[in-house]
Amino acid sequence: MQGHSIGALSRRTGVKVTTIRYYEGRGLLPDPGRTGGGQRRYGDAELDRLSFIAHARQLGFDLDAIAELIALQETPHAAHGDAHRIAKDRIIEIRDRIARLRRLEAELVRVVKTCDGQSDGQPCRVLHALADHQACEGEH
Amino acid sequence: MQGHSIGALSRRTGVKVTTIRYYEGRGLLPDPGRTGGGQRRYGDAELDRLSFIAHARQLGFDLDAIAELIALQETPHAAHGDAHRIAKDRIIEIRDRIARLRRLEAELVRVVKTCDGQSDGQPCRVLHALADHQACEGEH
């Protein structure tokens, strides 16, 4: 039987079989052809699309954003602005997340330091430091 | 009626009312006292604990880790090592996430750049770039 089985697609893209079926249910992949027995068979176009989805997921796009990007691919005219907007939104979001994580890191380091080297019978100050929001300079 | 209502606790900690009840169901907060009519009334100890939970959540601890930290608070002896381990694990995790986000950012910037300034009638290259995993230097 010609075409890729769902397992072959999975091996090639690193996307789990169940996840591929889930994407189909979500409308991100078209209904594929079937064998006489009802098993899915895919062509190279589906392989490409699944690679696209997998890559975009790894870049942190959610499934709705990916659906939007796919729709843009299928209506090529004047899609530049939208695709750029979506990608730039993601960049802004990622920079924001990095900034927040850095603040968290700094605070956790501070929390651990308040206790380091101290080992009497008292409850650990890490726990106090965690409860003590006053000490954070961050805005969270 | 003495004690804080659930709404007062919510206002003081920034944790939503429904979330407070959810924490109670998860065992992170004890069953509070109730008024004759069945409404929850909290003391300062519960307020402190909820602040602790809220702060730890903001630092990215999951509820299981927080439950562990609370358990450590209640059995003070020899808790240092464990509390430090949990906090240090989080620091490592956060650094890892920062590193991965930076790679994503770099790639997205690259993706957007492949197209910038180009505005013919062709499908946007952002979409190609997203599908083209070959071009990533990262390990994802």
Place this chain on the structure above:
DNA sequence: CTTGAAGCTACAGTGGCTGTAGATCGTATC
């Protein structure tokens, strides 16, 4: 005593899958 905000329980829904059960299919080997 009335009113309206706040609280109550119980349950369904979110996103993005993952795991399970129990059946069927496809293909390599004998």
Place this chain on the structure above:
DNA sequence: GATACGATCTACAGCCACTGTAGCTTCAAG
């Protein structure tokens, strides 16, 4: 052909950490 066994099928439940809803009761101020 028959058989064996892995791959695939559908349908549904479960995960995390909430969030939202419906329909009711309670509290506290005026």
